[in-house]
Amino acid sequence: MLDFNHVPFVHPRTFRPLMAKGAANDPRVPADLPPVTTAALHELSYASETPLQIQPRPWHALVERFGDADVYYNHFLYPNVNFISVGGYVFLVQQFDPVSPDRTDVHFTLCAARATQRIPALPAILWGHLKGEKRVLDEDRVILEAMQRGLHEGGPVARHGA
Numbered sequence: 353m354l355d356f357n358h359v360p361f362v363h364p365r366t367f368r369p370l371m372a373k374g375a376a377n378d379p380r381v382p383a384d385l386p387p388v389t390t391a392a393l394h395e396l397s398y399a400s401e402t403p404l405q406i407q408p409r410p411w412h413a414l415v416e417r418f419g420d421a422d423v424y425y426n427h428f429l430y431p432n433v434n435f436i437s438v439g440g441y442v443f444l445v446q447q448f449d450p451v452s453p454d455r456t457d458v459h460f461t462l463c464a465a466r467a468t469q470r471i472p473a474l475p476a477i478l479w480g481h482l483k484g485e486k487r488v489l490d491e492d493r494v495i496l497e498a499m500q501r502g503l504h505e506g507g508p509v510a511r512h513g514a
């Protein structure tokens with residue numbers, strides 16, 4: 353998490369309630385660190401695992417879960433792809449394609465862990481999950497566009513929730 357204010361301020365009703373107590377408020381990047389000026393290309397892609405309260409669902413017993421940890425896996429693939437898994441049950445690729453300065457096309461691709469038997473409700477399950485992801489994206493979009501309007505040469509480091 354590059355900005356420890358992100359989850360508490362941007363996702364107070366979606367992500368925040370599912371996170372382990374204190375996990376969203378961990379300031380891993382103190383505000384007084386100097387800005388990063390250079391980085392190797394491979395350093396711009398990285399993975400993280402955030403503890404998450406996975407809501408148990410009946411269909412979870414019908415799939416081969418990846419791993420056994422209640423975590424939110426996030427692989428940030430520079431420059432524009434996030435590969436996410438919610439507890440090893442749902443997998444999501446988020447792709448952000450900048451089209452012009454004021455437009456980005458966003459592609460979400462979802463699937464569930466491999467089913468051990470046919471799950472008739474799976475399309476509805478994934479549709480519900482996709483709607484949740486869209487809600488989170490909309491929360492991000494509103495605050496990031498507002499922050500973007502305030503950015504300028506020589507300005508202070510922008511912090512979500514500031």
Ligand SMILES: [Fe+2]
Nearest residue numbers: 358362363492
């Ligand atoms: Fe976000």
